[in-house]
Amino acid sequence: MLRILNKILRTGMVSESIPSEDDELERLGISVKRCLQLRFGRSLAIRQVDAGSCNGCELEIHALTNAYYDIERFGVHFVASPRHADALLVTGPVSRHMEAALKRAYVAMPSPKLVIAAGQCACNGGEFGVSYASCGAVANVIPVDVAVPGCPPTPLTLLQGILAAAGARKATARR
Amino acid sequence: MSGETFPREPFAWLSGYLASLRDQHVLVHDQTAQPLAPARVLEIDAEDWGKAASVAATAGLRWAACWGDHIGDELVLRAVLETAGDYIVLRTVVPLGKPVLPSHTPHFAAANHMERHTQDLLGVAFLDHPDSRRWIRHRAWPDTDHPLRRSFSGRGKTQASTPADANYRFEKIQGSGVVEIAVGPVHAGIIEPGHFRFQAVGEQILRLETRLGYTHKGIEKIAVGRDPDALARLAARVSGDCTVGHTWAACQALERASACQVPERALILRALMAERERVANHLGDIGAIGSDVGFAFAHCQLSRLREYWQRRNDELFGHRLLMDRVIPGGVAVDLDAAAVRLLHTDHVTLRRELAVLFDILDDHPSLDDRLLTTGYLAPDHARNLGVVGFVGRASGQGFDLRRDQPYAPYDRFEIPVPLYSDGDVAARMRVRMDEVYIALNLMDQMLDALPGGVTRNVLLPAADAEGLGCVESWRGEIISYVRLGPDRRVARFFPRDPSWLIWPTMEQLIAGNIVPDFPVCNKSINASYSGHDL
Ligand code: SF4
Numbered sequence: 074m075l076r077i078l079n080k081i082l083r084t085g086m087v088s089e090s091i092p093s094e095d096d097e098l099e100r101l102g103i104s105v106k107r108c109l110q111l112r113f114g115r116s117l118a119i120r121q122v123d124a125g126s127c128n129g130c131e132l133e134i135h136a137l138t139n140a141y142y143d144i145e146r147f148g149v150h151f152v153a154s155p156r157h158a159d160a161l162l163v164t165g166p167v168s169r170h171m172e173a174a175l176k177r178a179y180v181a182m183p184s185p186k187l188v189i190a191a192g193q194c195a196c197n198g199g200e201f202g203v204s205y206a207s208c209g210a211v212a213n214v215i216p217v218d219v220a221v222p223g224c225p226p227t228p229l230t231l232l233q234g235i236l237a238a239a240g241a242r243k244a245t246a247r248r
Numbered sequence: 249m250s251g252e253t254f255p256r257e258p259f260a261w262l263s264g265y266l267a268s269l270r271d272q273h274v275l276v277h278d279q280t281a282q283p284l285a286p287a288r289v290l291e292i293d294a295e296d297w298g299k300a301a302s303v304a305a306t307a308g309l310r311w312a313a314c315w316g317d318h319i320g321d322e323l324v325l326r327a328v329l330e331t332a333g334d335y336i337v338l339r340t341v342v343p344l345g346k347p348v349l350p351s352h353t354p355h356f357a358a359a360n361h362m363e364r365h366t367q368d369l370l371g372v373a374f375l376d377h378p379d380s381r382r383w384i385r386h387r388a389w390p391d392t393d394h395p396l397r398r399s400f401s402g403r404g405k406t407q408a409s410t411p412a413d414a415n416y417r418f419e420k421i422q423g424s425g426v427v428e429i430a431v432g433p434v435h436a437g438i439i440e441p442g443h444f445r446f447q448a449v450g451e452q453i454l455r456l457e458t459r460l461g462y463t464h465k466g467i468e469k470i471a472v473g474r475d476p477d478a479l480a481r482l483a484a485r486v487s488g489d490c491t492v493g494h495t496w497a498a499c500q501a502l503e504r505a506s507a508c509q510v511p512e513r514a515l516i517l518r519a520l521m522a523e524r525e526r527v528a529n530h531l532g533d534i535g536a537i538g539s540d541v542g543f544a545f546a547h548c549q550l551s552r553l554r555e556y557w558q559r560r561n562d563e564l565f566g567h568r569l570l571m572d573r574v575i576p577g578g579v580a581v582d583l584d585a586a587a588v589r590l591l592h593t594d595h596v597t598l599r600r601e602l603a604v605l606f607d608i609l610d611d612h613p614s615l616d617d618r619l620l621t622t623g624y625l626a627p628d629h630a631r632n633l634g635v636v637g638f639v640g641r642a643s644g645q646g647f648d649l650r651r652d653q654p655y656a657p658y659d660r661f662e663i664p665v666p667l668y669s670d671g672d673v674a675a676r677m678r679v680r681m682d683e684v685y686i687a688l689n690l691m692d693q694m695l696d697a698l699p700g701g702v703t704r705n706v707l708l709p710a711a712d713a714e715g716l717g718c719v720e721s722w723r724g725e726i727i728s729y730v731r732l733g734p735d736r737r738v739a740r741f742f743p744r745d746p747s748w749l750i751w752p753t754m755e756q757l758i759a760g761n762i763v764p765d766f767p768v769c770n771k772s773i774n775a776s777y778s779g780h781d782l
Contacts, residue, residue, distance in 0.1 A: 076604070076607070076608055077545055077608060080545075080604055080605065080608070084549065087552055121438045122434055122441075123438075123440050123441050123463070124441075125441075125462070125464075125465055125778075126440070126463070126488070126778065127485040127486065127487060127488035127778045128440055128487060128488040128489050128776060128777070128778050129485070129488025129489070129569055130488070131438055131439065131440065131488075132489055132532075132569065133568070133569075134438050135438055135532070135551075136551070136555055136558070138551070139548075139551035139552060139554070139555045140548055140551070140552045140555075141555045151438060153436035153437070154436070155434075165463070168462065168463050168464055168781075169386075169388035169407075169410040169464075170386045170387075170388055170410065170413065170461055170462045170463070170464055170781075171462050172409055172410045173409070173410060173411055173412035174412065174433050174434050174441065174462070176409075177412075178434055199485075200481055200482055200485050201465045201466070201467075201470065201485075202470070203403070204402050204403060204404065204465075204466040204469065204470055205388065205389055205395055205400070205401070205402060205403060205404025205466055205469065206388060206395070206404070206464050206465050206466030206469070207465050207466060208410075224485075224571065225488065225568075225569065227562075227568060
């Protein structure tokens with residue numbers, strides 16, 4: 074136990090503040106925190122659905138939970154069921170074999186039913202496109218609010234996309 | 249298959265196998281041309297296909313792969329067998345009008361899923377196959393269509409939407425108190441989709457059946473017509489966590505088919521990236537095993553180290569996962585002297601950190617309690633299933649291509665291969681901890697041995713040529729087959745991910761465990777869904 078505590082102490086805090094050189098992200102971060110407080114009971118629950126990805130995108134989504142990004146400190150957390158989710162984070166071209174499952178996850182989600190398409194494949198089909206086995210972009214199957222480019226998107230781009238999704242809904246709510 | 253350090257004599261065993269084939273009246277056609285060197289192709293008649301496998305099983309060969317190829321009005325079938333680091337490729341032809349072939353599955357359990365994949369995608373009927381159910385095909389195309397036939401359009405028939413998979417006959421256990429638990433395709437965590445059907449009594453799992461194919465993206469079909477660069481991009485996305493391994497294997501196949509010499513510097517850089525991929529995945533998975541049994545400390549620490557490692561990838565190689573860094577004819581990156589120094593320093597730091605962390609993992613009673621004897625894969629079962637990679641090495645199967653069929657640049661280094669026979673989650677974790685240290689040492693040697701020169705030679709794709717690439721990825725052996733057509737473009741691509749051989753172990757090793765231990769067992773083998781579903 075002492076060894077564990079010792080290691081934890083020596084490691085210290087590695088979590089990074091949102092890069093300050095990126096003013097836009099900073100502003101987004103603050104407004105989204107407020108937005109989450111107002112609209113989502115201080116937190117945003119995300120259900121991740123791999124609709125046919127190569128698993129590269131998942132690795133970077135996993136990275137969001139490591140100590141460097143520690144996405145939970147922004148009030149964003151991943152949940153185990155679409156029934157608990159404010160947003161779906163969908164990766165991959167939607168394989169035809171996952172089409173029905175993705176639609177069911179979407180239907181099961183309560184409103185506001187945000188959908189974030191993460192990665193090149195989710196945005197436009199990527200290297201796989203549309204074929205007998207692939208529906209291509211997520212938007213070909215369910216409505217998408219925010220598309221996050223990158224193959225795979227870096228954790229920072231993913232964070233931007235998630236924050237933008239929450240922010241986008243706030244803008245519509247104000248009107 | 250393992251252990252020897254003296255120079256081996258390739259194919260010393262082959263004459264014995266050929267003699268046994270002759271005894272069984274199996275005619276091996278003359279094969280003076282060897283298109284898939286260093287593998288040896290044995291052309292046999294279709295009716296002898298089963299006998300050749302039966303003889304191979306008796307001789308103790310390992311079954312590694314099979315795939316079909318539609319050429320003209322025939323289907324060409326190939327199967328790969330290995331022993332002592334040597335590969336042979338059985339090849340036969342069946343007419344399109346009567347695509348029937350004896351199954352290898354009665355002799356090799358490993359053949360089960362790949363034969364059913366060939367049945368679904370190419371319409372080959374395997375006689376005496378113990379399980380005729382579909383495998384990769386769900387309901388995106390009818391059983392009368394065969395996507396890998398040339399007449400099948402890659403776009404398929406327009407269908408407004410694809411219904412969910414249904415009417416797949418899962419096997420059931422009858423009995424009082426037996427409950428069936430269906431999980432997936434969408435799982436609770438952030439992982440790939442697949443379906444698991446448990447038969448359990450209380451907490452205890454009696455039987456598990458896996459149902460895969462959800463991430464089938466038609467990779468084999470959309471590879472057709474690509475040029476080498478485009479094929480490499482596709483190979484990089486067969487399984488994202490194994491991008492270096494797959495791209496290397498596909499490029500090796502292309503390079504062998506086209507007689508392209510890869511520069512020395514590029515070979516070392518490829519190996520360096522492959523080892524970096526190994527370290528990244530091992531670190532991430534060891535941490536995840538910890539978190540699956542509630543030991544968050546391991547996850548926090550190791551995911552931190554993994555993140556640091558990936559940032560270095562981005563900084564020096566230009567991509568956090570090293571995608572598209574291996575290209576036909578060489579690599580797309582180069583390191584300067586400062587980068588080499590930086591990497592050396594990283595290795596020292598990582599070793600120091602791991603000495604503390606692995607020590608804690610090694611000697612933590614609550615971890616032992618969860619990991620020892622959990623998910624036990626007996627060495628006998630591992631051998632029967634032909635499993636490779638770290639899963640094999642934790643269950644007494646010591647095969648490692650880097651040592652047993654050393655391709656450049658591994659032929660210049662000594663490769664220690666950890667081998668355990670405990671076969672549980674703890675042993676698989678132990679193999680991976682050992683492999684991290686071994687990789688770090690190897691990378692130091694490689695950086696020291698980095699020769700000068702260019703990092704890419706031009707690859708002029710040959711016409712009507714084929715090649716077989718075999719590399720040891722972090723997950724295990726990848727076998728990648730590429731055939732180039734008369735237009736010098738890809739006519740057939742089949743990357744056999746190690747997951748084909750790893751997935752069947754899940755059904756074995758989970759029996760008798762409790763349902764809540766499924767995630768940690770699954771993580772401990774970490775087979776790829778995407779690499780398997782293609
Ligand atoms: S965007 Fe790239 S990393 Fe993500 S699923 Fe597609 S190919 Fe894989």
